[in-house]
Amino acid sequence: MAKKHILIVPGDGIGQEVTAVGKKVLDKIAARFNHEFTYDEALIGHVAIEATGDPLPAESLEKMKNSDAVLFGAVGHPKYDNDPSAKVRPEQGLLKMRKELGLYANLRPIKLFDELLGASSIKPEILKGADILFFRELTGDIYFGEKGRKNNGDTAYDVAEYSRYEVQRIGRKAFDAARTRRKKLVSVDKANVLESSRLWREEIQKLALEYPDVEVEYQFVDATAMILIKEPTRFDVVVTANLFGDILTDEASQIAGSMGMLASASIGDGTGVYEPIHGSAHDITGKGLANPMASVLSAALLLDISFGLKEESEAIISAIDQVLKKGFRTRDIADKTTDPSMILGTDAIGEEILKLL
Amino acid sequence: MAKKHILIVPGDGIGQEVTAVGKKVLDKIAARFNHEFTYDEALIGHVAIEATGDPLPAESLEKMKNSDAVLFGAVGHPKYDNDPSAKVRPEQGLLKMRKELGLYANLRPIKLFDELLGASSIKPEILKGADILFFRELTGDIYFGEKGRKNNGDTAYDVAEYSRYEVQRIGRKAFDAARTRRKKLVSVDKANVLESSRLWREEIQKLALEYPDVEVEYQFVDATAMILIKEPTRFDVVVTANLFGDILTDEASQIAGSMGMLASASIGDGTGVYEPIHGSAHDITGKGLANPMASVLSAALLLDISFGLKEESEAIISAIDQVLKKGFRTRDIADKTTDPSMILGTDAIGEEILKLL
Ligand SMILES: CC(C)[C@H](C(=O)O)[C@@H](O)C(=O)O
Ligand SMILES: CC(C)[C@H](C(=O)O)[C@@H](O)C(=O)O
Numbered sequence: 259m260a261k262k263h264i265l266i267v268p269g270d271g272i273g274q275e276v277t278a279v280g281k282k283v284l285d286k287i288a289a290r291f292n293h294e295f296t297y298d299e300a301l302i303g304h305v306a307i308e309a310t311g312d313p314l315p316a317e318s319l320e321k322m323k324n325s326d327a328v329l330f331g332a333v334g335h336p337k338y339d340n341d342p343s344a345k346v347r348p349e350q351g352l353l354k355m356r357k358e359l360g361l362y363a364n365l366r367p368i369k370l371f372d373e374l375l376g377a378s379s380i381k382p383e384i385l386k387g388a389d390i391l392f393f394r395e396l397t398g399d400i401y402f403g404e405k406g407r408k409n410n411g412d413t414a415y416d417v418a419e420y421s422r423y424e425v426q427r428i429g430r431k432a433f434d435a436a437r438t439r440r441k442k443l444v445s446v447d448k449a450n451v452l453e454s455s456r457l458w459r460e461e462i463q464k465l466a467l468e469y470p471d472v473e474v475e476y477q478f479v480d481a482t483a484m485i486l487i488k489e490p491t492r493f494d495v496v497v498t499a500n501l502f503g504d505i506l507t508d509e510a511s512q513i514a515g516s517m518g519m520l521a522s523a524s525i526g527d528g529t530g531v532y533e534p535i536h537g538s539a540h541d542i543t544g545k546g547l548a549n550p551m552a553s554v555l556s557a558a559l560l561l562d563i564s565f566g567l568k569e570e571s572e573a574i575i576s577a578i579d580q581v582l583k584k585g586f587r588t589r590d591i592a593d594k595t596t597d598p599s600m601i602l603g604t605d606a607i608g609e610e611i612l613k614l615l
Numbered sequence: 616m617a618k619k620h621i622l623i624v625p626g627d628g629i630g631q632e633v634t635a636v637g638k639k640v641l642d643k644i645a646a647r648f649n650h651e652f653t654y655d656e657a658l659i660g661h662v663a664i665e666a667t668g669d670p671l672p673a674e675s676l677e678k679m680k681n682s683d684a685v686l687f688g689a690v691g692h693p694k695y696d697n698d699p700s701a702k703v704r705p706e707q708g709l710l711k712m713r714k715e716l717g718l719y720a721n722l723r724p725i726k727l728f729d730e731l732l733g734a735s736s737i738k739p740e741i742l743k744g745a746d747i748l749f750f751r752e753l754t755g756d757i758y759f760g761e762k763g764r765k766n767n768g769d770t771a772y773d774v775a776e777y778s779r780y781e782v783q784r785i786g787r788k789a790f791d792a793a794r795t796r797r798k799k800l801v802s803v804d805k806a807n808v809l810e811s812s813r814l815w816r817e818e819i820q821k822l823a824l825e826y827p828d829v830e831v832e833y834q835f836v837d838a839t840a841m842i843l844i845k846e847p848t849r850f851d852v853v854v855t856a857n858l859f860g861d862i863l864t865d866e867a868s869q870i871a872g873s874m875g876m877l878a879s880a881s882i883g884d885g886t887g888v889y890e891p892i893h894g895s896a897h898d899i900t901g902k903g904l905a906n907p908m909a910s911v912l913s914a915a916l917l918l919d920i921s922f923g924l925k926e927e928s929e930a931i932i933s934a935i936d937q938v939l940k941k942g943f944r945t946r947d948i949a950d951k952t953t954d955p956s957m958i959l960g961t962d963a964i965g966e967e968i969l970k971l972l
Contacts, residue, residue: 339835413776415776415777416810448858449699451710451757487736487866
């Protein structure tokens with residue numbers, strides 16, 4: 259029996275709706291497997307700005323540090339997107355959380371549920387067997403370097419930066435994971451142009467000597483963006499910098515049929531944070547249409563990675579698999595062959611998952 | 616009758632093989648339409664380093680400046696890719712050429728030839744009707760900012776930078792193009808994180824006031840990477856920064872079935888440069904397997920944009936269309952329904968194109 263304290267951080271937009279389902283699933287798992295999970299909630303993003311003026315209030319950060327794991331929703335609001343001069347922004351909360359918790363490794367598993375082979379815009383025969391684990395570096399790069407304006411505000415700049423240590427620690431995690439999988443690692447950079455990428459490649463090359471059993475391929479990010487669509491089965495583990503990882507994993511979501519199916523784990527020095535890779539999606543917020551499966555799969559990753567509860571984690575994945583096999587879909591993963599009566603909203607599909615747990 | 620001087624700059628790898636076909640096509644056009652084209656050649660990239668030690672010898676640059684247009688191949692060599700510490704690199708020649716010629720706008724039209732609807736890894740029903748014109752900024756961003764090492768070589772950095780003026784001039788070109796097309800512009804940035812993106816968005820917002828007839832959508836680059844695959848027909852004209860453009864256009868090549876079909880035009884203050892978006896592809900260099908159609912289509916763009924020869928340009932595109940309709944393919948655009956005897960090499964498919972001109 260595990261006794262754990264889980265912090266729910268729904269954030270903005272559909273974050274609220276989907277984490278509510280994720281939490282119910284955690285609750286059901288606790289009951290079935292006889293664990294004791296306690297919960298608390300904390301604010302981040304736009305809702306935190308509205309309530310306190312701060313996208314990551316000190317109280318939220320404190321709660322994160324004192325919990326065993328965080329189930330996270332999303333941050334963002336169109337209000338700020340359309341106002342490039344806004345000084346306080348929801349995303350600052352997310353980035354500060356990543357930095358303060360030392361969440362340097364963002365794991366994004368891209369795997370297609372069999373039933374969704376037809377839901378992708380990519381041909382089924384190209385997708386079949388695709389199974390990729392991304393390691394996106396999450397606390398460095400152009401996200402965290404110095405940024406500002408100069409020349410009387412006429413020029414804006416952002417500094418991309420990597421230290422050897424930062425590359426080594428994420429690189430090591432990726433090599434270790436490759437060892438437990440198909441032993442293939444693709445390291446993605448833009449070493450033909452960027453100095454930070456050249457340092458990245460140097461460090462991965464050094465690590466490669468320690469992992470002679472792992473086959474390493476070096477790709478330029480533009481090539482990867484292409485090959486992901488052309489030949490997704492070529493990849494096993496992929497390791498890359500923060501910005502490239504942001505772009506490539508969103509792209510790769512199409513391999514899994516929909517962003518609504520993809521979970522991620524952010525891990526590092528302390529508390530792990532688990533979140534869907536989709537965003538706040540204000541266009542569908544409050545309509546009960548959001549696909550909660552990415553949040554439910556985030557809960558599964560949380561159980562597996564932070565609590566070491568493998569069986570519990572697999573029970574969740576298998577419940578989702580069965581719900582899909584029964585023909586239930588949310589709007590984003592439905593296609594023209596889907597019986598409209600099988601297209602469910604956020605809570606209804608959540609109930610179907612809970613029934614199977 | 617036009618009298619023009621064209622510089623052929625094959626560069627590295629398959630650049631040599633494909634520009635040879637592009638030049639033959641230009642020659643044939645001159646004969647048929649009664650123009651007088653004279654030619655010269657110049658070195659760049661790895662071949663230039665081997666011959667002179669310099670990836671862009673002064674003589675090459677001089678020739679570029681003194682010609683009416685440049686037909687370009689590719690640069691790059693695995694030797695440097697695997698040696699992150701190399702000080703002199705082929706790509707430096709390409710970047711210096713772009714900067715010295717003031718080639719700030721890189722146009723990448725993504726259009727699928729009907730016959731290739733099946734050749735893509737994306738489903739035909741998703742692709743049908745896709746027709747995108749990318750404007751990639753080409754002389755700014757993280758490509759040209761300060762870069763280097765610090766902390767005793769332990770940290771590497773690259774500065775991304777944009778001035779208002781740089782955004783305005785590429786933005787204006789994109790808005791102007793949208794006006795002649797479906798009047799839709801997507802501007803891609805990462806304004807929720809990057810200061811240079813926020814300045815980018817500010818300037819595009821200002822320009823939008825001058826183009827009330829063009830509908831503008833702002834997307835974050837991660838979302839664009841996803842939507843390009845999910846719903847490519849949503850795009851008309853896309854404008855974006857140098858690095859994002861590099862990644863997104865390579866990805867978008869899959870919409871056109873293959874990188875081997877995509878041409879680009881780099882234009883700005885002086886001589887225009889026309890080149891395939893594919894690279895030097897050393898794995899197939901010298902084997903006569905490369906698809907020369909991107910180079911031939913680059914020649915078509917050259918005639919249209921630099922010389923204003925629309926009819927001549929369309930004659931080339933129609934010749935390629937007919938070659939495809941006859942069933943001829945290169946390896947990269949063949950699929951399992953292709954009769955193996957119809958899969959031709961570089962020169963052979965070049966001959967088929969020439970026959971139709
Ligand atoms: C919201 C945004 C700042 C964030 C990022 O770019 O990291 C998001 O896209 C993500 O991938 O988690
Ligand atoms: C070769 C490389 C430097 C170049 C770039 O990144 O601009 C290439 O990928 C391109 O797109 O022309």
